[in-house]
Amino acid sequence: MPTYSNRQCHFCKSNIRYIDYKNTKLLENFLTRYTKIVPKYYSGTCLKHQKKLAKAIKNARFMGLIPYTPK
Numbered sequence: 001m002p003t004y005s006n007r008q009c010h011f012c013k014s015n016i017r018y019i020d021y022k023n024t025k026l027l028e029n030f031l032t033r034y035t036k037i038v039p040k041y042y043s044g045t046c047l048k049h050q051k052k053l054a055k056a057i058k059n060a061r062f063m064g065l066i067p068y069t070p071k
Helices: 024-026 046-065
Strands: none
Touching: 024 046
């Protein structure tokens, strides 16, 4: 099976175990300009961290730190 991404996961490489929803600068790197969550094959994250990242982005949106829609 071919691999489409030979990048290493940003969170595995940086040894980040917990993705904090309050760190909006980090979370905005994984959003498109339309504030959609970037898929893992574009961002290069592994499945485990992509799920944690999506959960953190959704928590940040619920708390009002990241908008649901673009301005």
